[in-house]
Amino acid sequence: MQEPVHHHWRQEAPRKARGVAMRLKLAGAIALAGLLLAISAGAASATTNTVTVGSGTLTGRILITVPVTVVCDALPGNYVDTNIGVTVQQANGKQVSTASGGQFTVLPTPSALTCDGVTPNTVEIQATPDGGIPFHGGTAFVTATFTYDTGYLLGGGSWQVTNSESGSSPITKVSLRG
DSSP states (O other): OOOOOOOHHHHHHHHHHHHHHHHHHHHHHHHHHHHHHHHHHHHHTOOOOEEEEOOOEEETTTEEEEEEEEEOOOOSSEEEEEEEEEEEEEEETTEEEEEEEEEEEETTSOOSOOOSSSOOEEEEEEEEESSSOOOOSEEEEEEEEEEEEEEEEEETTEEEEEEEEEEEOOOEEEEEBO
8 A cells, every 4th residue: 555645845835825924914014004103293293274264244245254263383484474365155046156355464564363373363354246246145155265474584675485384174155144
Protein backbone atom coordinates (compact mmCIF):
# COMPACT_ATOMS: atom_id res chain seq x y z
CA MET A 1 0.00 0.00 0.00
CA GLN A 2 1.27 3.35 -0.94
CA GLU A 3 1.71 6.16 1.58
CA PRO A 4 -0.26 9.35 0.85
CA VAL A 5 1.90 12.09 -0.53
CA HIS A 6 1.98 15.22 1.62
CA HIS A 7 2.19 18.43 -0.25
CA HIS A 8 3.88 20.99 1.95
CA TRP A 9 2.95 23.82 -0.37
CA ARG A 10 -0.71 23.28 0.62
CA GLN A 11 0.16 23.77 4.28
CA GLU A 12 2.36 26.78 3.59
CA ALA A 13 -0.15 28.54 1.33
CA PRO A 14 -2.63 29.26 4.16
CA ARG A 15 0.24 30.42 6.35
CA LYS A 16 1.50 32.76 3.60
CA ALA A 17 -2.03 34.02 2.97
CA ARG A 18 -2.44 34.77 6.67
CA GLY A 19 0.86 36.67 6.64
CA VAL A 20 -0.19 38.72 3.60
CA ALA A 21 -3.59 39.41 5.17
CA MET A 22 -1.90 40.50 8.40
CA ARG A 23 0.43 42.88 6.52
CA LEU A 24 -2.54 44.35 4.63
CA LYS A 25 -4.44 44.90 7.89
CA LEU A 26 -1.39 46.58 9.41
CA ALA A 27 -0.92 48.80 6.35
CA GLY A 28 -4.63 49.70 6.44
CA ALA A 29 -4.44 50.56 10.14
CA ILE A 30 -1.40 52.79 9.54
CA ALA A 31 -3.11 54.52 6.61
CA LEU A 32 -6.28 55.06 8.69
CA ALA A 33 -4.25 56.50 11.57
CA GLY A 34 -2.51 58.89 9.16
CA LEU A 35 -5.83 59.96 7.67
CA LEU A 36 -7.35 60.59 11.11
CA LEU A 37 -4.29 62.60 12.11
CA ALA A 38 -4.57 64.73 8.96
CA ILE A 39 -8.29 65.31 9.52
CA SER A 40 -7.82 66.30 13.16
CA ALA A 41 -4.95 68.64 12.24
CA GLY A 42 -7.16 70.25 9.59
CA ALA A 43 -10.01 70.64 12.06
CA ALA A 44 -7.71 72.25 14.60
CA SER A 45 -6.71 74.94 12.10
CA ALA A 46 -10.23 75.46 10.72
CA THR A 47 -11.79 78.88 11.08
CA THR A 48 -14.84 79.66 13.16
CA ASN A 49 -16.32 82.07 10.60
CA THR A 50 -20.11 81.82 10.53
CA VAL A 51 -22.76 83.92 8.81
CA THR A 52 -26.47 83.68 9.63
CA VAL A 53 -29.48 85.72 8.57
CA GLY A 54 -32.78 86.48 10.25
CA SER A 55 -36.21 87.41 8.96
CA GLY A 56 -36.37 90.79 7.31
CA THR A 57 -38.67 93.77 7.22
CA LEU A 58 -40.15 95.20 4.05
CA THR A 59 -40.88 98.91 3.70
CA GLY A 60 -42.84 100.31 0.78
CA ARG A 61 -42.38 97.05 -1.15
CA ILE A 62 -38.83 98.10 -2.15
CA LEU A 63 -36.67 98.47 0.95
CA ILE A 64 -35.69 95.22 2.68
CA THR A 65 -33.77 95.25 5.96
CA VAL A 66 -32.14 91.94 6.94
CA PRO A 67 -30.26 91.23 10.19
CA VAL A 68 -26.96 89.48 9.43
CA THR A 69 -24.91 87.95 12.25
CA VAL A 70 -21.20 87.29 11.66
CA VAL A 71 -18.70 85.55 13.93
CA CYS A 72 -15.18 85.95 12.54
CA ASP A 73 -11.67 85.03 13.63
CA ALA A 74 -9.01 87.47 14.78
CA LEU A 75 -6.40 88.26 12.14
CA PRO A 76 -2.91 89.70 12.63
CA GLY A 77 -2.45 93.29 11.58
CA ASN A 78 -4.65 96.36 11.82
CA TYR A 79 -8.23 96.58 10.56
CA VAL A 80 -8.42 97.97 7.01
CA ASP A 81 -11.94 97.28 5.72
CA THR A 82 -15.09 95.15 6.02
CA ASN A 83 -17.86 94.33 3.60
CA ILE A 84 -21.18 92.66 4.50
CA GLY A 85 -23.70 91.98 1.75
CA VAL A 86 -27.04 90.29 1.13
CA THR A 87 -28.97 88.99 -1.85
CA VAL A 88 -32.73 88.49 -1.50
CA GLN A 89 -34.99 86.57 -3.90
CA GLN A 90 -38.75 86.14 -3.83
CA ALA A 91 -41.30 84.52 -6.15
CA ASN A 92 -43.65 87.16 -7.45
CA GLY A 93 -46.28 85.66 -9.75
CA LYS A 94 -44.41 84.20 -12.71
CA GLN A 95 -41.36 86.35 -12.00
CA VAL A 96 -38.64 86.44 -9.37
CA SER A 97 -37.89 89.65 -7.51
CA THR A 98 -34.19 90.09 -6.68
CA ALA A 99 -32.61 92.65 -4.35
CA SER A 100 -29.09 93.24 -3.11
CA GLY A 101 -27.37 95.56 -0.72
CA GLY A 102 -24.43 95.86 1.56
CA GLN A 103 -22.36 97.82 4.01
CA PHE A 104 -18.72 98.62 3.26
CA THR A 105 -16.51 100.26 5.87
CA VAL A 106 -12.90 101.34 5.43
CA LEU A 107 -10.52 103.25 7.67
CA PRO A 108 -10.91 105.73 9.28
CA THR A 109 -14.50 104.49 9.82
CA PRO A 110 -14.51 101.85 12.60
CA SER A 111 -15.11 98.25 11.56
CA ALA A 112 -18.67 96.93 11.73
CA LEU A 113 -17.17 93.65 12.98
CA THR A 114 -15.28 92.62 16.11
CA CYS A 115 -13.34 89.62 14.83
CA ASP A 116 -12.19 87.60 17.83
CA GLY A 117 -13.68 84.16 17.09
CA VAL A 118 -16.53 84.48 19.63
CA THR A 119 -18.38 87.83 19.32
CA PRO A 120 -21.66 87.63 17.36
CA ASN A 121 -21.78 90.83 15.29
CA THR A 122 -25.34 91.62 14.14
CA VAL A 123 -25.62 94.24 11.42
CA GLU A 124 -28.84 95.41 9.74
CA ILE A 125 -28.23 95.34 5.98
CA GLN A 126 -30.57 97.17 3.61
CA ALA A 127 -31.30 95.91 0.10
CA THR A 128 -33.31 97.35 -2.77
CA PRO A 129 -34.63 95.62 -5.91
CA ASP A 130 -32.11 95.09 -8.71
CA GLY A 131 -34.93 95.37 -11.26
CA GLY A 132 -38.38 96.89 -11.41
CA ILE A 133 -40.23 94.06 -9.65
CA PRO A 134 -41.32 95.05 -6.12
CA PHE A 135 -41.41 92.64 -3.18
CA HIS A 136 -44.35 91.57 -0.99
CA GLY A 137 -44.70 90.24 2.54
CA GLY A 138 -44.09 86.51 2.89
CA THR A 139 -41.44 83.93 2.08
CA ALA A 140 -38.13 85.00 0.55
CA PHE A 141 -34.65 83.49 0.28
CA VAL A 142 -31.53 85.30 1.51
CA THR A 143 -27.80 84.73 1.16
CA ALA A 144 -25.31 86.85 3.13
CA THR A 145 -21.53 87.24 2.78
CA PHE A 146 -18.75 89.07 4.58
CA THR A 147 -15.07 89.93 4.12
CA TYR A 148 -12.71 91.35 6.73
CA ASP A 149 -9.25 92.65 5.82
CA THR A 150 -6.24 93.64 7.94
CA GLY A 151 -2.88 95.08 6.99
CA TYR A 152 -0.59 98.02 7.65
CA LEU A 153 -0.29 101.71 6.76
CA LEU A 154 1.97 102.47 3.81
CA GLY A 155 1.79 106.23 4.29
CA GLY A 156 -0.15 108.99 2.62
CA GLY A 157 -3.45 107.33 3.56
CA SER A 158 -2.67 104.11 1.68
CA TRP A 159 -2.97 100.66 3.23
CA GLN A 160 -1.53 97.30 2.29
CA VAL A 161 -3.94 94.40 2.91
CA THR A 162 -1.98 91.41 4.21
CA ASN A 163 -4.71 89.20 5.70
CA SER A 164 -8.25 88.54 4.64
CA GLU A 165 -11.08 86.28 5.71
CA SER A 166 -14.57 85.75 4.39
CA GLY A 167 -17.66 83.65 4.84
CA SER A 168 -21.17 83.16 3.54
CA SER A 169 -24.48 81.85 4.78
CA PRO A 170 -26.37 79.03 3.14
CA ILE A 171 -29.44 80.05 1.17
CA THR A 172 -31.88 80.74 4.01
CA LYS A 173 -35.67 80.81 3.88
CA VAL A 174 -36.94 83.89 5.73
CA SER A 175 -40.20 85.75 6.22
CA LEU A 176 -40.47 89.36 5.06
CA ARG A 177 -42.76 91.36 7.31
CA GLY A 178 -44.24 94.70 6.43
